[in-house]
Amino acid sequence: METNLQKRKEARKSLRIKVISMGNAEVGKSCIIKRYCEKRFVSKYLATIGIDYGVTKVQMRDRELKVNIFDMAGHPFFYEVRNEFYKDTQGVLLVYDVGQRESFDALESWLAEMRQELGPQTSLENIIFSVCANKIDSPKHRCVDESEGRLWAESRGFLYFETSAQTGDGINEMFQMFYSTIIDLCENGGKRPMSSINIGFTKEQADSIWRIRNSKDSWDMLGLKPGSSRDEINRAYRRLAVLLHPDKCIAPGSEEAFKAVVNARTALLKNIK
Numbered sequence: 455m456e457t458n459l460q461k462r463k464e465a466r467k468s469l470r471i472k473v474i475s476m477g478n479a480e481v482g483k484s485c486i487i488k489r490y491c492e493k494r495f496v497s498k499y500l501a502t503i504g505i506d507y508g509v510t511k512v513q514m515r516d517r518e519l520k521v522n523i524f525d526m527a528g529h530p531f532f533y534e535v536r537n538e539f540y541k542d543t544q545g546v547l548l549v550y551d552v553g554q555r556e557s558f559d560a561l562e563s564w565l566a567e568m569r570q571e572l573g574p575q576t577s578l579e580n581i582i583f584s585v586c587a588n589k590i591d592s593p594k595h596r597c598v599d600e601s602e603g604r605l606w607a608e609s610r611g612f613l614y615f616e617t618s619a620q621t622g623d624g625i626n627e628m629f630q631m632f633y634s635t636i637i638d639l640c641e642n643g644g645k646r647p648m649s650s651i652n653i654g655f656t657k658e659q660a661d662s663i664w665r666i667r668n669s670k671d672s673w674d675m676l677g678l679k680p681g682s683s684r685d686e687i688n689r690a691y692r693r694l695a696v697l698l699h700p701d702k703c704i705a706p707g708s709e710e711a712f713k714a715v716v717n718a719r720t721a722l723l724k725n726i727k
């Protein structure tokens with residue numbers, strides 16, 4: 455009797471989860487996993503062929519996690535191999551290299567590939583994504599800054615971490631939070647708890663920061679046609695200033711965007727009689 459109870463308790467405590475890695479070839483997916491599981495780094499590039507599979511046990515909170523890790527090959531050549539591994543996944547490590555803009559720009563197409571393979575019935579909403587901005591050990595080569603990566607991730611409700619598989623920076627913190635959020639998901643019946651969905655800023659704020667970052671000139675920054683009037687400039691400015699004021703907006707990059715808007719307005723008004 456007692457042993458049955460004990461067995462049931464043990465079963466409650468142990469949890470089997472499936473995690474996959476996604477992202478372009480050579481961004482460091484395998485090295486991140488190796489750094490965490492084997493505490494080592496290999497500097498020679500050994501491309502993953504199709505899929506690498508491993509099981510690891512992790513003790514977290516009062517749970518024993520049995521983690522099945524499917525480390526995917528990023529090369530397009532392996533699409534046919536990896537496409538059947540997307541289903542029944544609780545967590546995704548979505549990795550890019552901060553020194554390679556194409557790998558950051560490709561994140562959206564990785565989500566699209568996953569969506570396509572899972573089909574329209576399965577939403578990505580109840581999967582935990584952890585975005586790893588990897589290779590932060592080479593600041594000289596960095597071309598995607600933290601606020602840009604964080605904004606992309608957090609505006610989609612994803613976790614965001616700056617990592618280096620080479621030095622180990624950020625790796626343990628990332629996995630701790632990743633697994634802990636997956637436990638929350640499992641304990642909530644496989645649904646993301648509301649607290650982790652609430653991101654603290656609006657889509658309009660995120661979209662505006664994104665547009666300001668990528669604008670080609672001051673007119674574009676304020677969302678105006680070149681040659682707009684003083685009134686139109688002031689109106690556009692006021693709208694964005696209220697939306698993005700750092701006291702009110704906690705979206706990553708809001709402070710820089712706010713300053714850029716102030717400067718754009720000043721520059722445009724200077725040229726108007």
Ligand code: GTP
Pocket residue numbers: 477478479480481482483484485486496497498499500501502503526527528529588589590591592617618619620621
């Ligand atoms: P595929 O399996 O082809 O999809 O690539 P991957 O994303 O698994 O990349 P992998 O982990 O094999 O790493 C690619 C290269 O980047 C290797 O030469 C690694 O040594 C190097 N690398 C990985 N992580 C880091 C890092 O944090 N910093 C630096 N400087 N190099 C890294």
Ligand code: MG
Pocket residue numbers: 483484485500501502525526527528
């Ligand atoms: Mg690999």
